[in-house]
Amino acid sequence: MSNLTMTEAIENLQNDDVSIRKEAIESLIGVTDEAAIDPLIEATTDESAQVRFKAAEILGNMGNVAFDRLVSKFTSESGKNKRFLAFALKETNNEKAIPLFAEAVSDEDFGVRKVSIRALGELQANDYLDVIAKGLDDEDWGVRLATIHACADLASDESIALIKKARRAEKDEDFKKSCKKALKKAEKLQKAKSEGKVVVSTIPMKTIKDMEKTNPQKAIKEYEKYVQAESDKDAPYKRLAVLYRKLNDYDAEVAVLEKAINVLSEKKPGKEKWFVDRLNKMK
Template sequence: MSNFNFEEAIDNLSNDDVKVRKEAIESLVGITDESAIEPLIKATTDDNAQVRFKAAEILGNMGDVAVDKLIEEFKNAEGKDKRFIAFALKETEDKRVIPYFVEAVDDDDFGVRKVAVRALGELQAEDELDTIAKCLEDEDWGVKLAAIQALGDLATEDSIKLIKDARKTEEDKDFKKSCNKAIKKAQKRQKAKESGEAIVKVIPMSTIKEMEKTNVQKAIKEYERYVEAKQAKDAPYKRLCVLYRKANDYDNEVRVIETACEVFADNDKKLAYFEKRLAKLK
């Protein structure tokens, strides 16, 4: 673990030694201070790929506070530098970035186009179906596959039809497998929508628990997906309560507890735990 404080980490992002820069960027994981945004944006152009990626990930996890500056940078960036800003924007999960990704599917850089079309799917940009479909004709194989994945994310009858049509016209077996996987995912999402379930992508609890050791901010974001989906697992709610308590975030802890009480209303044992915790807070 790094011993850099905030100011030292920011200063060392421009150090000549790549090992020091790596240590500096790791020291900034989970940061939400606005003063870190500009240095982190600059770090997305670092000579080292690990530093660039980590800087983009941190910016994406900052969410709303970084979106406006990321958009401005995205509009002016080019080539590989733009790829990492695109990744950061995608990770914010902010629908305000959709118009910029729509424009980016025509970018000169294939990496930017790939991130852009993938983001349109993840952000559920159903009104941009034609934009996503256009990427099925892209000259880059990765962009075409990203378009298939994006159509699967949308999970509409029209998007599924586009995947099936693309599968018919392509002879490559791996491409057809990707189409089949996307169709299966889309149909599963359709059934969930019909039953009124929230469509939320979650990762295993064990993975998030490990994430707490290196990136608490990201871990909270992933636990919150379980809460958003109101899944009947008490562990995510309990971990969030602990993490919000450590951060002295009373409002969010109460929100999570109240959601848990709603979800576990018919489970006396689990309900009692959260009611007792809530009582101590009031």
């Protein structure tokens, strides 16, 4: 475990030794200080794939804190230098980035096109299905595959029809198999939506709990997915409340407590007591 301060880590991102830069980027995981944004953005073009990916992931986990700077850099960059900026923007999960991704579907770089199409699917950009569909005619196999996954994320009649059309037109057997998996996912999501369920992709709670020590910002984002899905488990609400308290984010803590009370009192009566007591103590 590195003992570098944030200032030391930022300085070391400029070091000629890749091992030192790798240590530096690991030290910045979970950082939310605005002073780290520009150095991290610069690191998204590092010669080391590990440094590039981690820098983009950290920026994405910063969410709205880094969003405006990411947008500014993304719109001014070109070519492969935009790839990890696109990934960082996707990870912020900010719907304001949808128009940017829609435009980037026609970017000169295949990596940017691929990430942008996936982002449109994950952000549920149903109004941009025609733009997403352009990826089915892309010369790059990965972009076409990303388009299939994006259509599955949207899980609408129209997007499912596009997957079926792509499966019929494609000769590559691996691609056809991917289409089949995407269809199963889309149909499952569509059924859940028709039943009024909130559909969110989550990872196991134990994995998120372990993540709290190494990447608290990422852990918060993953717990928030359980809350968004109105989980009937009390654990994600509790962990979020604790993490928000550590960050001194009063408004966010109150919001998650109130959400837990509303959801659990209906789905698991009695489970809301912990949250009621905690909320009363905060008043």
